[in-house]
Amino acid sequence: MRRKDGERDNVKDIEEIMQMANVCRLAMCEGDRPYIVPLCFGYESGNLYFHSASQGRKLEIFRNNRNVSFEMDVDQELVSGEIPCKWSFRYRSVVGFGKVSFIKDSESKREALRIIMGNYSKGVFDFIEDDISKVTMIRVDIEDMKGKVSGY
Numbered sequence: 001m002r003r004k005d006g007e008r009d010n011v012k013d014i015e016e017i018m019q020m021a022n023v024c025r026l027a028m029c030e031g032d033r034p035y036i037v038p039l040c041f042g043y044e045s046g047n048l049y050f051h052s053a054s055q056g057r058k059l060e061i062f063r064n065n066r067n068v069s070f071e072m073d074v075d076q077e078l079v080s081g082e083i084p085c086k087w088s089f090r091y092r093s094v095v096g097f098g099k100v101s102f103i104k105d106s107e108s109k110r111e112a113l114r115i116i117m118g119n120y121s122k123g124v125f126d127f128i129e130d131d132i133s134k135v136t137m138i139r140v141d142i143e144d145m146k147g148k149v150s151g152y
Contacts, residue, residue, distance in 0.1 A: 008147030017092045017147050018043050021072035022120070026050065026140075028061045028068050028100075035061060041072075042115035048098070048140040049112040059136060066099045068140055079151060090152060096145025103137035112137045 008014055024041035027034055037058055042049040048070060052059060062068075073093035081087045103109050109132050117125045 006148045006150050008149060010147075014094055014145055014147040015043070017074060017094050018072060019119075020074040020092075021094075023072065024048065024050075025071045026058075026068055027070065028058060029065055030057075030061045040116060040120070042112065042117070042119045044115045046142050048142065049103075049115050050138040050140070051113065051116060052136040052138060054134065054136050062100045062102075062138070066101070067097070068100055069095070069097050070140065070145075071095050075152070077151070088151060090150060092147070092149050092152065094145055094147050096142050098140040098142040098144075101139050101141065103139055106132055109135065109137045112139065 008017075022040075023038045025036050025038050027036040029035070035057065039050050071093065073091050075090065075092050077090040079088045079090055103112050106129065110127055113127055113132070113135075114125055
């Protein structure tokens with residue numbers, strides 16, 4: 001990060017931003033081409049969790065390259081200025097890197113779904129076993145992440 005004044009490397013500060021986020025953009029690489037998708041997510045204990053259909057482009061990419069990057073941001077606000085070079089943007093964001101793995105067993109899938117749902121709603125969730133067997137669950141083991149705050 002070029003400007004250190006907005007950098008956040010304290011896990012508590014970073015997790016606070018993550019708890020406010022509704023979307024995680026997950027980036028992967030297919031050969032020499034980047035591919036990024038916005039996803040619903042859950043976060044717990046240094047891991048991100050995502051759900052997916054059982055087939056698709058991102059799953060094929062993951063099978064060939066487990067390395068990913070992710071980004072989430074909150075509190076975005078355009079700040080206008082009197083001249084173009086004085087315009088700016090306020091935000092809080094997190095960017096990180098990790099490795100993908102697939103969650104296979106039913107109980108671990110159920111727990112991952114609980115973590116994802118917990119990011120959007122409070123309560124106890126019951127999942128139908130047939131639905132759990134059809135969904136692909138993805139865990140990203142976070143290797144490194146940084147937060148950034150600009151304009152706050």
